[in-house]
Amino acid sequence: MQAIYLTKNGKAKIAFEKHEIEIKEPGKGEIAIESEAFGLNFADVLARLGLYKECPPLPTIIGYETVGKVLKVGEQVKNIAVGDRVVAFTRFGGYSQYVITKAVAAVKISNNFHVGKALALATQYTTAYYAAYIAANVREGEKVLIHAAAGGVGTALVQLCKLKNCKIYGTAGSDEKMEYIKKQGVDVAINYRERDFSTQITEKLDVVFDSIGGSTFKKGYRLLGSGGRIVPYGAATQLEANNFFSKLKFAFSFGIYHPIGFIMQSKAMIGVNMLRIADDKPEVLQYCMQNLVNLADEGKINPKVGKMYSADELNEAHTALENRETIGKIGIKW
Ligand SMILES: NC(=O)c1ccc[n+]([C@@H]2O[C@H](COP(=O)([O-])OP(=O)(O)OC[C@H]3O[C@@H](n4cnc5c(N)ncnc54)[C@H](OP(=O)(O)O)[C@@H]3O)[C@@H](O)[C@H]2O)c1
Known part of the structure; x- marks a missing residue:
């Protein structure tokens, strides 16, 4: 499986490289997800430009959210099972086909939930x-x-x-x-x-x-x-x-x-x-995400998906977000 690494700060076309990744096991309270798609957020643009203090040192995998199927669950995971389709918040690491995150940062979604709309719920909503x-x-x-x-x-x-x-x-x-x-x-x-x-x-x-x-x-x-x-x-x-x-x-x-x-x-x-909330009050993050999935299921909110790009179009997607050309959510499908 592959991930897209942020290797250099600067323009989108020189900043990213795709590489194979090492498959690690989820730890206590964690789940491993095979990703269908990941979302882009404005903070990703700041991270790429070297303006985001919380970004880990390069090379790194950025990205705050993923949608996919749970492949493995670590010890003490109760809310999520292998095979569940989830939307999950990732504290960086989202631009990857294989993502490990806290189970408390994930919420189950139905198989017919639109992938882009689900991505919108994770960080932006x-x-x-x-x-x-x-x-x-x-x-x-x-x-x-x-x-x-x-x-x-x-x-x-x-x-x-x-x-x-x-x-x-x-x-x-x-x-x-x-x-x-x-x-x-x-x-x-x-x-x-x-x-x-x-x-x-x-x-x-x-x-x-x-x-x-x-x-x-x-x-x-x-x-x-x-x-x-x-x-x-x-x-x-x-x-x-x-x-x-x-x-x-x-x-x-x-x-x-x-x-x-x-x-x-x-x-x-x-x-x-929200990084502070995710770190220190993950149950609050989960509460917000679960309520949003419920509101979407009830038809009370309807996230707007501007465009879903392919992994090879990441540069275009980043540039559009930086140039203020996007409306609603944009994401990348694997
Ligand atoms: N604190 C948190 O936890 C948290 C979490 C998520 C997002 N955020 C922040 O929320 C904001 C929105 O994030 P988002 O991911 O939803 O992005 P977004 O709103 O989809 O895209 C950014 C938008 O900001 C506007 N903008 C205003 N001044 C700008 C400038 N100087 N350069 C570029 N864009 C400018 C542009 O809209 P116009 O063309 O209408 O000006 C642009 O389309 C960002 O500032 C982000 O950092 C914070």
Whole structure:
């Protein structure tokens, strides 16, 4: 069986190499999966460019999720059996035909569950579920702002906030994405390449989901009303800060905050990093994934799959994600 290794930082076409892998046995509490497909996430682009601190030293296998059949189970695994089809979160190691991960990071799915939709549930929907339903605890009818609303996590946030009948402001960067997010249920779609969202929104918000960072974060925080929560979970604009001074400028552009300000204005900032949740609270990750599989089975959410590529097209897939051309989830089929 093969895996795709990240061997160099830089452009997608020089970064990856496919190699045979050594087949190891799953340890206590682990399962081994023969993968049908793996998903791509924006953090993979950051890892490839050498901008992701958590990425293991190169050469390494990146990737946060896989869908496939369980080949082997380690000791003390109770929730999963050999032969089950699962969607699983992987803490790196996803770009492989043979994946070992914790059983608690896997959830069973039916044989007819669409492979791309299942991949979307693992990292992007789980991040959105945790951010919206646990961190921000979005309530019925609240007013929310979702940045990069046409992306993987963005689409998931829109669908999950729609289930709570929220009024949704969504931003994205093209006319095609405007049409898409309106169809998904965004009430006020703002193309932030043409308009400043902070002047387009004239009412106070309850929740802002921010994956952009910098001045976008600062403007979002200012839009919150009393009881408002801002959930930072990414900083995509760090791609534009490529030297020491622009990085420093980027860091300061978030704004400076003090707990007394949070008390006086009754506002909250709640950071989300799903790697930390996967490491320290894997049962919470599993809870989110299981609820999402149930919501999908009930037809209450419907992940959008932008495109499934072949393993030989990994470079194209990575480049499209980096160039902001993708909508919803993209993945690679073996
Ligand atoms: N904290 C966590 O645990 C966690 C977990 C998963 C994802 N994330 C973060 O969530 C965000 C979305 O992830 P995803 O995998 O779903 O990706 P995605 O949203 O499908 O793709 C990234 C999107 O970000 C937008 N964007 C804004 N500024 C950008 C810039 N300077 N460069 C490139 N893209 C930019 C683009 O949409 P427009 O064209 O509309 O601008 C782009 O399509 C990422 O920032 C990611 O790091 C965090």
